[in-house]
Amino acid sequence: MREWKHEIRKRLAGSNLLPEREAEIIDELSAHLQDQYSQFRSGGATDEEAFRSVVRELDATDLLPELQVSEKIVRSDPPAAGAASTGQWIFDFLQDLRYAARTLRKSPGFTAVAALTLALGIGANTAIFTIIDTLVLNPLPVARISELAAVNTTQQKMAAQSGELQLLSFLNFKEFRETTHSFSHLLGHSNPMAITMTDEREPRRIFVELVTANYFDTLGLNPFMGRFFFSSEDTTPGTAAVAVLGYSAWQSRFGGAPDIVGRTIKLNNTPFTIIGIGPKGFKGLYAVFGPDIWVTSMMAEQILPAPQRKALSDRAIPLLTAVGRLKPGITLAQARAEMNTIAAALEKEYPDVNQGQAVALRPLTEAAYGPERQGLLFGSALLMAIVGFVLLIACSNVANLLLSRAAARRQEIAVRMALGAGRGRLLRQLLTESVLLGLLGGVLGFLFGYAGCQFLWSLRPAEYAQNLADLRINPSVFGFAFVVSVLTGLVFGIVPALRSSRTSVSEMLKEETRTVGRSRSRISLANTLLAGQVAVSLVLLVVAALFLRSIKHEYTIDPGFETKHLALFMLYPGQAGYDQPRTEQFYKQVRGRIAGVPGISFVSWASNLPLWGRKETGVTIEGQEQRKKSEAISTVVNTVDLDYFATLGISFVAGRDFTQDDRDISTPVAIVNDTMAAKYWPGQDAIGKRLQLPQGKHNFLQIVGVVKTTNYQSLGEAPQACVYLPLRQNYSDSMILYVKTERDPSATLAAVQNEIRNIDPALPLEDVRTGTKVIDQALWGTKIGVGLLGVFGVLALGLASVGLYGIMAYSVSQRRREIGVRMALGAGQRDVSLFILRQGMVVVFSGIAVGGGLAFLLGRALSRFLYGVSPNDPLSVGGAALVLLVVAFVACYLPARSATRVDPLVALRA
C-alpha cells in the first residue's frame, strides 16, 4: 500500500487543524485514495501509472482552502490573556452548550435520575417560595406599599406587654384624617364582618368591609370593571347604597357574570347597587383573610350589628383601622410623633373615651398580618431552611453521580486536555453541563412546585376558600426557580469539575479505568457527602417527629369546654330585617323548638365563637378606679343566654347562673371566670362585687357567679380574664346557637337546621360547625405545617437512601477485583458482606452522630414552638434515628449482598 497518509499530510501543512481532527481526515482521505488506486490497478495500470493518476486527481482541486472553509479552523494554541473577544466567548459558550446537550442525551439514564433528583429539591423550594412570596414578601398587590402605614390605637401602658391593637372610632379617625400633615391620604377600613347577602336566590353569608371613599385611590388600585366610590357617596349617613365587589367573590359567588355592574343585591336586607369589581388578586389589607365586598363607611348603620349601630356618632365604638400614604420625605417616626400629638389632643378633649390611648403606627407590610405575624415568619423561615436542606441533599446526590461519571469520562477529559484545552476552558465546559442539568431539573421542579402549591392550597378550609389569599405565581417565583436551578448546577457541579480537571494529562492517559487506587479518594469525598446527607435527613426527621408529637399533644389540650358533643349554628336575625322584639322572640322560639329535638340535651345562644373571643379594654372595677389611670384592664367579653355554661360543660366555682329573672328591668349582672376573680379580688369573694365595661350602657354590673376559665382565643393559651353578660340585659341581633347533643352531633345537624328553616326559611344557615371542627380549624395552620415537615423529612430520607445505595453499589462494582482476591484467599460470603456493610454503616453512624448533635441544637431553638414535647424528646429523636438506621441498612445491605455474588474467577480475569 502506498504512503497516502504522507501525501495528504504534506497538503495539509499549516492547516492549524486540531490534531485529532487532522488525523481523522487523513484516515478517511487515504482510504479513498487507496480505493482509487486499486481501481486503476485492476483496470490494468502499472503501479507508477496508478499512483500518478491518483495524485493528479488529489491535486485537481486545492484541498486546504476548501477544508478551511468547511472546518472553520479552531486555533489549537490558547489565545493570549485578554485577547478573547466577547464573540469568541459566546461562540465557546454555544459550543459548550451543544456539547453539554449531546453528552446529556448520550446517557439518558443518568440525566433522568439526576434531573428528577434535582426536580424534587427545586420543586420543594419553589412551592415554599411561592407561599412565602404570596404571604410574606408580596402580601398585598397595592402600589408602593413601602409608603403605606397602618394606624391603630393601643393602651399606653399595655402596649409594651401585649401590644394589643385597637380600632379607631369613626369620629377619632375623622380627627386624624383632618389634622394630619404627614399623610397625603388617610383611609379607614373596618375588619371583615359576616353579613347576609340576598340576591335572587337564597340568603348567603359573606364578608364585608366598611371603607372610606378614598380607600382604593389611596392604595393606588384600579377597578377590574366599573368604578370605585365617589367621595360624595361617603358624606351623608345611609344615603349611598353602593358596593364594590371583590374579584374572586364575583367569580365564585356570581360566576363572573359580565352584567354584574349595576345589579342590585341585598346586604342585611338593604338593597345595594354594585358599581364595580375590585382588581384581580386584591382581597383587602390583611395578608391572609379578606372580604368579599366593600361598602362606604356611611352605610355603617345598615351593616353593623345592633350594639355597634351608632358607630358613626359614638366615639366609644371602635370601627376602623386607618392606613395612610406618607408624604414624600416624611419618615415613619415623624408621622408617629404627629399622630401621637393628635391623640394627646383627643385624650384631653374627650377624656372619658380616649383615656390612656396612644397611637400604634406600623408599616402596612407588618400590619397586614395581625397577631399571627411572628408564627408565620417563623414557620416560613423554618420551612425555607428545611427545603434548602432537601435541595442540598439532592445536590450532593447529583454531585456523587457526577463523580462516578467523572471516572468513566477521564479518558475523554484527558484527550481534551492533551489537545490543548486549558483547565479553565475545561471547567467551563463541565460547569455548563451541570448548569444545563440544573436547569433541566429546574423546569421539572417548577412544575412539581406548581402542582404542590395547588394541592396544598386546595386543603384550605372550604368555608373561607375565597376569602383566603390566592397563591400567585408571579415573575419573582420564576426568577427564584431560575436562580436556584443555576446555583444548584454550580453547587453540585463545582467539586466534581474541579476534581476532573485537576489530574495531570499523562497520569490520566496512562491510567486504566479499572484501576482502584485512584477512586479511593473519590469514594472518601463521596462518603463525606453521604454522611452529611444522613446528618441532614436525621435533623429533618427529628424536627418532623417533634412537631408531629407536639400537634398530637395540642389535640389533647383541654380547651375547658365541650367539643365532642357540640354543634354551632351562626344566625344573624338582625340582618334579615328583624327588629328587637322579633329577634328576642326568635331566640326564645328557637331554644324552645330545638330543646324538643330528640338527642339534644342543652341549647343556648352566645355572641362569641369558641376560640374567637372578643376582647374589651378599659374595664373598671369598683373600689379600684385608681387603677384606670395607670393600667387598663382588658378582658374577654361574651354575651350569653340561659344554659350556656351547661351547654359548654363549664362548671361553676361559686355563685349562680343567669336566670329568667335577669331581665332589662332587674339589676345588671355579670359572671366572671376564676382567673378574673383571683386577679382582681385576690383573697376575697368576688360574688357581689361590681365592675363596669368600657362600652357598657350600664353603670356597674354585679357579679353573681364565678366559672372555670377556658381557652378563649387560642388552644393552650395562658389563662385570660373573662366577663359573661346575660343576653336579656345585653341585646344583640347576631348570635351563635350552641347545641349540646347526646351523641355524635353530625347526626342531629339536619334536624336542627330543619327546625330553624321551619321558623324562618329566609335566614341564612350556611355556617354550621361541630365542636371538633372548631378545634380542627384552630389547628389548621399548624397541621399543614407539620404535614409539610413530614413530607420533606420523608423526601430527605428517600433522597439520602437512594444516594447511599448508589454509592455503595458503585463502590462494590469498583472493587470487584479486590473482593475477588479476598474470596480467592478464602474469605466467605459472610465476611465479604460484613465488610461491605461495615463500610457503609460507618458512614451512616458518623452521619447520625453529627445529625444528632445538630438536632439537639436546633431543638433548643424550636422549643418555644413545641407544645407539651421536650426538644430532646427521646421518642422523637430515637424514632427518627431508628427509621433512618433501618432504611440506611437496607440501602447498604443490597449492594453488600450483590458483592457476595462476585465470582472470584470472573472478577480476577476481567
Place this chain on the structure above:
Amino acid sequence: MAPVEDEWKKGSAELLILSLLEAQPRHGYDIGGLIELRSGGMLHFHVASLYPLLYRLEKRGWIQGRWIEKADQRRRRYYRLTTEGRRVLAVQRKKWQAFVGAVGRVAGVEHA
C-alpha cells in the same frame, strides 16, 4: 458530452449527496463513484472537493459520519442522513424541480 459547468455542479452538489444517502449509509468513495456512474460520467467530484463538502454537510447536521469496520474490509467512514437532512432533502428537491422547470420554460428547453 463535455463535463458540465463548474458553477452548475456546485449548485447541485448538496442535493446529489443527500439523495444518494437517502436509501442507505455510504462512504465517501462510494458516493463519488455513484455520482459519476449514475450521471453517465457527466458529473465528477474530485476528492479534494468531495470531502470538504461532506464535512460541511456534517457540520450543518444534515448527515452524520461514523467509522465502521466490516469483516475483511478497511475501516471506512460511513455517512447517513439525519432527520434534519431528510427534511432539507425534501425541501431542496422541491426547489430544484421548480428551478429546473423555470429555467426550462424561460430557455425553451424541453423538461426531461
